Amino acid sequence: MPWVGTLEQGMRGLRIAALGPLRAWRGERQLDTGPAQQRAVLTSLTLRCGQVASADELVRDVWGAEPPASAHVAVRNHVSRLRTVLESDSAAPQALVSVGGGYALRLPDGALDVTQAERLHARAQAARSQGDLEPAVRILAEAEALWDGTPLTGVPGPYAQRQRDRLVEYRLLLVEARLTLELQLGGHTRVVGELLALADEHPLxxxxxxxxxxxxxxCGRQADALAVYTAARRHLAAELGVDPGPELVRLHQRILEADPTLAPPSGAAAAPPAPGPAAGPDRPTWVPPAQAPPDVPDFTGRREEIRQVRDALAGAVRTDATAPVICVIHGMGGVGKTALAVHAAHAVREQFPDGQLYVDLRGTGRERANPYEVQELFLRSLGVLAGNVPSGREARTALYRSRMAGRRLLLLLDNAADTEQVSALLPGTAGSAALITSRTALMCLPATTRTALEPxxxxxxxxxLERMAGSGRCRQEQGTARDLVRACGLLPLAVRVVGARLVARPRWTLASLAERLSDRSQRLGELEAGSLAVESVFHLGYSTLDDAEARAFRLLAIPEVPDLSPAAAAAALHCDRREAEALLESLAHHGLLEPGEPGRYRYHDLLRLFARHRTLDTDPSATRQAVLSRVARFYLTGTSSAMRAERPYSRLPDTADPDGMPGAAAFSDALHAQEWVLHELPAMLAVAGQILHHPYRPVSAEDTRTLSGLLALLMPFTDFCLPWDAIHQLGHTLLRAADHHGERLATVFSCIAAGVAxxxxxxxxEAAALAARAHETLDPADRVLAPRVVYTMGVVASVKPDGLDRAIGHYRSAHALACESGEPGMAAQCSVSLARAQLALDRPHQALEAARDALAHCPPGDNPVGIALAQRVLGDALAQLGRHEEAVTEYGTALAVCRAHGLHAQRAHTLLSLAAVLAAVGRPGQARTCAAEGGAALAQLGDPTGEERARAFINRLAAAGPSDPRGQHTAAGSDH
Incomplete structure (x- = not known):
């Protein structure tokens, strides 16, 4: 600490430093100031400079307006421990004393670096007032040297933050005062580099x-001086929405007019030679370039990404480095790639003493920067005269690489289009690094690291948002603040626009802006503030697409689905799968789609809005309607293929989807069929909702047939915990459309779906009425739908508390119809449901008979779902009869079938049934394991009810202890 040697007490007394990490010494020994809150108490006492602080004040200083209940006790404890550290005799304190219910810290004269800085400042002001400018400069430099990093580093609490801000501002005041004197003394060449760095750090x-x-x-750099004014004006407008102050405006005008009073003072010393290579015919006096744009003062988040980039760049200056470091930061437009790169570049500036070179390669525009022209700019920045830059590409590249060799340079190549554009600009030797931003990952580039930037x-x-609009303003409307950033899709550029608009309109509430953003059709127009505009950034990427890519970008945004597969995209675009996949990859390459899971692509919310605006402006209404119809047909054929794979006996797919759709999903086994339906279910229902609830487009007869068939095919997948409220609404809307178009089959399908829902x-x-209407509408000659409609009547009756006997009658009728139509698999399904109804009525013998009939109607290998269900309900009947070991055997058989055929939902429910029986026979450990495994599988399948049932069973098992929780098997084994 440079100030320590000036203290009159030398190395004997107590002294404290706050202009950096909070530290304390007694003599030569550094003292342990304790944990963070204890240091906060010490800070509060130290910077009051001997004044008394009450216990309440200390509590507020450390914890703010909402301290914990134990705060006063904690303050007393911290003071007691500080006395032990600071005092020679804590029993008779001389420094940290109690005064009138409060405390005061009385330090020797000059024992605090803050007061030492204030005294030096006063001395410098006195010297300046007497005209002694050079001594004033030296004294101010001595005062600046007292700072050892950020004041009060790591000290928490609102008081420490206020003091930290004050001391940072105070140092800048000293620096500005010294630099002003330096210029008065004619030292402009000496301080111009320092001013460049300071202005970049504090652009406002x-x-x-x-x-x-x-x-x-x-220094004779009039153009550069004017460029500083332009940059300052843009930055003030973007960040604060204000113009430069009158003093800066007047100085700009005086420079334009070459005001003679701005000339250096007469007799000013000649500029010392700049560091770097010796001057010569092609090496003028050289100053290391510092071209990186100003750092973002309110840079937020991205800790892991910054760490990754900084760690990689640090490898460039390792002694064992053999190649330059190349870091690529990639992501969609507006995600903050440039801000991250610039922030990282400033963070590692000292590691690259030979300078930083920067260029915007304009990769998202049609007029991309020519890399060989950029080479010339960089060569001139590295001290080569314009006339000595070779015109040939190979010679210019050779000189470029030679001039960089042996130097430690950081190249910031912003907004790169592709690998070809940046390859000619990369350094050729170790010691230097290139930091590249691009909308694509530049996969052909031999990068050291790639950082994918997400919203x-x-x-x-x-x-x-808080840093821009003010934390108090945001915390008053916390819920609205969350709504705002969600409306921005969490895109950094959009959040920055919202923050800038709030800064420019201090009387606006967050709710007023949130209301404007709530209109999706106008949202992109609202996300604009000065030169910041989300839509303009998106348009840069869109404008580079060819016609096929642009059409795909527009049309694929029409279905409001979570993500898209190449097969679904092919249906939407009416092309083959390979062509669709190539288009998806190209859009992802341009940063207009986000690759998700393997083979899946998704839109960012704001990019989807942008694309939908483009399609409304470009594509005819009939084209847009056809996209949704084709996607709905794709999901219908995919679901019918899944049904054929899972239940090969079923003839329902032939009725619901008689024509099929070329290129739709096809499955060879039940496992992949179930996974496909589960994954695509949200998209299916979203597309159905778009078609059925569109405010202007009537539902066509074709869409009515497609969607009613889709909902009917989804009904057998009830193990997936279908969203019944949504299906209820969709079914009713479809029913109205079917009535309108006179579609009899669609009416039956709609009644089945809406009735079950x-x-x-x-x-x-209402369910009973819909099931009855399906039965009335049914064609008497339809042998495929007849057993299914009657079976639906049974399902509807079984859910009603007093309807089980009616359900049994319907199941028996459906069973007879299935046998007549030659569908043994459907007959097995009816017997399984019949057995469940009998179990619910406590008739295990009848249930056992029905379960065995179900197995008899399931040919081995032809109906794995039916076999698994029949084996499980057979186990349930045996368990209800008290034949637990036999039940365990049947459940084991059911589990083997589930494992062999990938029947995840059936396996989960069987595990819960098995758990109940294992508990009943005194095997609680195994029961708990089965229940936990089944509950985890149901959670993964999106079945919260089943998951809760498993959790409740485990809790009951724990509460029962070693006793037998008899009677749990029926509940645990029941289905949804």
């Missing part, structure tokens, strides 16, 4: 900008 500080402009002007997390987005939702009377 107009005093530093003014000093930088004056120093550049006096913010919600906490990161909220943090940026009503039953599971608790609307029993």
């Amino acid at each position: 500080r107009e005093g530093l900008r003014a000093l930088q402009m004056l120093a550049l002007y006096r 913010f997390s919600e906490p990161e987005a909220l943090a940026l 009503c039953a599971w939702s608790g609307h029993h009377e």
